[in-house]
Amino acid sequence: MKIAEDSRSETNGIRKRIISLDKKYGVFQLAKFGIASATGFLVAEAILTLGALLQYGKVSVPGAALFSPTFSAVDIGALAFGVFIAFLMNERFTVRVRPTHKRGRSNSRAARLLKFEGVNAVGNAVVIGVQLALLVTLSISPVVGNVVGAIVSYPITYLISMRFVWKG
Numbered sequence: 041m042k043i044a045e046d047s048r049s050e051t052n053g054i055r056k057r058i059i060s061l062d063k064k065y066g067v068f069q070l071a072k073f074g075i076a077s078a079t080g081f082l083v084a085e086a087i088l089t090l091g092a093l094l095q096y097g098k099v100s101v102p103g104a105a106l107f108s109p110t111f112s113a114v115d116i117g118a119l120a121f122g123v124f125i126a127f128l129m130n131e132r133f134t135v136r137v138r139p140t141h142k143r144g145r146s147n148s149r150a151a152r153l154l155k156f157e158g159v160n161a162v163g164n165a166v167v168i169g170v171q172l173a174l175l176v177t178l179s180i181s182p183v184v185g186n187v188v189g190a191i192v193s194y195p196i197t198y199l200i201s202m203r204f205v206w207k208g
Contacts, residue, residue: 066202072134073198080126081190087118089183100181115168115182123160127153135206155205163197 061067091114092101101111131149170192171185 069134069202070198073130073201074194076126076129076134077190077194077197079129080122080124081186082122083125084118084122085183085186087121088115088186091115091118092182099183100179101175115171116164119160119164119167120157123157123164124153126160127156130156130201130206152205156201159200159204160197162200163193166193166196 058067089099091111092099095108095110095114096102131152167186167189170189171182174180174185174188175182
């Protein structure tokens with residue numbers, strides 16, 4: 041009986057510490073945002089992979105893809121659609137914002153989506169820059185370059201999104 045009580049007490053202590061960390065640092069929100077971003081990223085990766093397969097017949101593409109308008113369009117479109125998916129998930133699971141209208145400032149879903157796409161356009165510029173730099177310098181597949189670029193841009197995108205899109 042004593043062991044079970046100690047175990048419950050320890051579990052409650054851990055739970056309280058986790059809740060305290062969440063209140064102080066937003067750990068759960070950061071994790072939810074990460075899951076939504078990862079889902080959007082996976083959608084973009086699938087589109088990019090399919091685009092590379094259709095255009096080049098393989099996942100690894102030549103360095104000349106840097107100058108291909110078709111590949112660039114697929115790259116940008118894939119990232120934009122991935123951001124859209126991440127936005128929908130964040131709206132539903134991470135922030136759960138209700139639309140409001142205050143003194144001419146709209147907080148509609150469409151306005152938040154435009155802000156989120158704008159914030160992520162900067163993040164995606166970083167992703168594409170890293171991706172192309174790795175492709176040209178090290179012949180690393182754009183799919184892998186996307187992963188590295190996403191890791192580099194994630195902290196900035198999260199901070200700006202939380203302050204500008206959902207708190208602004």
